[in-house]
Amino acid sequence: MSTLRNPIFLLCFRQLGPQRLEITVDENNQRKRRPPRKISPRYLERVVGHYLNRYTTTTTHLRRLLGNRVRRSAAHHDTSVAEGMAMVDELIEKLVERGYMDDEAWARSRAHALHRRGNGLRAIRSKLSAKGIRGVL
Secondary structure, three states, X not given: XXXXXXXXXXXXXXXXXXXXXOOOEOOXXXXXXXXXXXXXXXXXXXXXXXXXXXXOOOHHHHHHHHHHHHHHHHHHHOOOHHHHHHHHHHHHHHHHHHOOOOHXXXXXXXXXXXXXXXXXXXXXXXXHHHOOOOOOX
């Protein structure tokens, strides 16, 4: 996709103007990634809030996503992965207690949706196990 047709580029261009648009690139003319933020309970809550506003997911899948963030942040900031994962586990436990996440309800809903699309039992089990749900069907 051309840079000029890229919707993100156009949005930044409109908001910042031509003189303030900054795109950092490395020696291979690739965009540089921003350094990861340092993991804190407040940061994780915001990330989870934004993610759950957009997607429904399982506890296993959310743990995997947040674990990736924790590992990237720990490598960059020289912090402990175990402490970050402990924060993730506490946060997921709170979400389950408050009813924001329910793996059984998610699995039932997903299985019905996959069945309506014509997937067989084996395919449904495979797709659910990829998200961390086993033994529901």
